[in-house]
Amino acid sequence: MWTIILIMIPLMLLIRRRLWKKPQKSRSWDFAGTPYVPVYVMLSLGVIDMNCVLVDPEGLRNQLKILKSVNVDGIMVDCWWGIVEGHAPNVYNWSGYKTLFQIVRDLKLKLQVVMSFHECGGNVGDDVHIPLPHWVTEIGVSNPDIYFTDRDGRQNSECLTWGIDKERVLKGRTALEVYFDYMRSFRVEFDAFFEDRVISEIEIGLGPCGELRYPSYPEKHGWRYPGVGEFQCYDKYLMKSLMKAAEERGHSFWARGPDNAGSYNSTPHETGFFCDGGEYDSYYGRFFLNWYSRVLIEHGDRVLALANLAFEGTCIAAKLSGIHWWYKTASHAAELTAGFYNPSNRDGYSPIATMLKKHETALNFTCVELRTLDQHEDFPEALADPEGLVWQVLNAAWDVSIPVASENALPCYDREGYNKILENAKPLNDPDGRHLSAFTYLRLSPILMEKDNFIEFGQFVKRMHGEAVSDLQNTKLEGMDTQIPEQEKK
Incomplete structure (x- = not known):
């Protein structure tokens, strides 16, 4: 009897403590005292027009003042190849960027600048059209193989195929020489902004949307989420590379792309290549995917080596896309077509991180605001x-000790999305105390500047900076007009 009582007393006390336990502090507000993560905001895609003129200097100045009022660290802007070198080879017009950069310097903000060697338009969020330089598209008329090409022979003019990195098909220059000349011109033109460190980082465009990936899921060719996409290696230059690799392996008949990988909107189980136990894991499949992913890594390696020459002493970064659909399948089909050889039995991001480490390049990764549960509710068939x-990607980068920055993949205005970003930016249970080196918000818009949305954003910035914020606290913008002028909305 006494034994039972002695056992029951501490058990009752434990139950009582749990029932009367003080409510824990909300996860929404417990980032005070955490590391300072700088926050940048992307400018609108069309802030510089096709004549390289800043569209609305005074309107932009007012917007940047509002961002500055909540202690945003800086802004990110695309320097479009199609605008700056748009009309003739080696003729660069930086005029609109000079005006923009001076405004940023006057407001004591920092700049992340993207070397954007890709086309703008045709992808999610693109609201303007900025093609590749006119003289490049003229070459593409007579030689369409300068572009990535799918199995049916459809070219994609978003960016140049990596097959011409070393081919003198651009008015006597290789693609690598074109990229380097552009970067060197920028470095010389804006020397003063590098010297006083207004320019804090240069992100190097390495593919479509500025990301290191193949353009495997282009909406212009009918792709819709969550299709697996298609391999993009059928231009004559990459096929020549594949032939060489197959011959070196001793199997020249392997110099072909998969003929059973479906189409842009296939699901993995519909194909013989991507299904469980499919050809992706055969001897041929492993050969092809190794070659396909190696081409991606070697392109990044070559361009980043030149970027380090052009921007010596400045932080450089490369961007990876967050291809999260079909991640819960064995093949990871959507990642494979994009060039990330990351099936369930192989880590496809570690070799990329190792290449970035070689050049001391920071990794910028997307989709940190997305929740797996939300994806399962909205698109259960995508197995995202x-x-x-x-x-996986953050740890691949942290394992080789390179800085990791991030940005949101889709517009984000609510606290739930911001909380997810914060959880990834500063993992509270990480024993090594690792955190993001910076976060870039996508993007400045009239919706962001609406009063309630901007107050929420201002509190998010405080939490990223490690400052204390309470549920009832308002930002300095309470009562201030944060609306973007009407002409900016048009």
């Missing part, structure tokens, strides 16, 4: 896992 993907 953005949280698993983010965790």
Whole structure:
């Protein structure tokens, strides 16, 4: 009897403590005292027009003042190849960027600048059209193989195929020489902004949307989420590379792309290549995917080596896309067509991180605001896992000790999305105390500047900076007109 009582007393006390336990502080507000993560905001895609003129200097100045009032660290802007070198080879017009950069310097903000060697238009969020330089598209008329090409022979003019990195098909220059000349011109033109460190980082465009990937899921060719996409290696230059690799392997008949990988909107189980136990894991499949992913890594390696020459002493970064659909399948089909050789039995991001480490390049990764549960509710058929993907990529980068920055993949205005970003930016349970080196918000817009949305954003910035914020606290913008002028909305 006494034994039972002695056992029951501490058990009752434990139950009582749990029932009367003080409510824990909300996860929404417990980032005070955490590391300072700088926050940048992307400017609108059309802030510089096709004549390289800043569209609305005074309107932009007012917007940047509002961003400055909540202690945003800086802004990110695309320097479009199609605008700056748009009309003739080696003729650069930086005029609109000079005006923009001076405004940023006057407001004591920092600049992340993207060397954008890709076309703008045709992808999610693109609201303007900025093609590749006119003289490049003229070459493409007579030689369409300068572009990535799918199995049916459809070219994609978003960016140049990596097959011409070393081919003198651009008015006597290789693609690598074109990229380097552009970067060197920028470095010389804006020397003063580098010297006083207004320019804090240069992000190097390495493919479509500025990301190191193949253009495997282009909406212009009918792709819709969550299609697996298609391999993009059928231009004559990449096929020549594949032939060489197959011959070196001793199997010249392997010099072909998969003939059973479906089409842009296929699901993995519909194909013989991507299904469980499919050809992706055969001897040929492993050969092809190794070659396909190696071409991607070698392109990044070559361009980043030149970027380090052009921007010596400045932080450079490369961007990876967050291809999270079909992540819960064995093949990871959508990642494979994009060039990330990351099936369930292989880590496809570690070799990329190692290449970035070689050039001391920071990794910028997307989709940190997405929740796996939300994806499962909205698109259960996609078997997506953005949280698993983010965790894998961040750890691949942290394992080789390179800085990791991030940005949101889709517009984000609510606290739930901001909380997810914060959880990834500063993992509270990480024993090594690792955190993002910076976060870039996509993007400045009239919706962001609406009063309630901007107050929420201002509190998000405080939490990223490690400052204390309470549920009832308002930002300095309470009562201030944060609306973007009407002409900016048009």
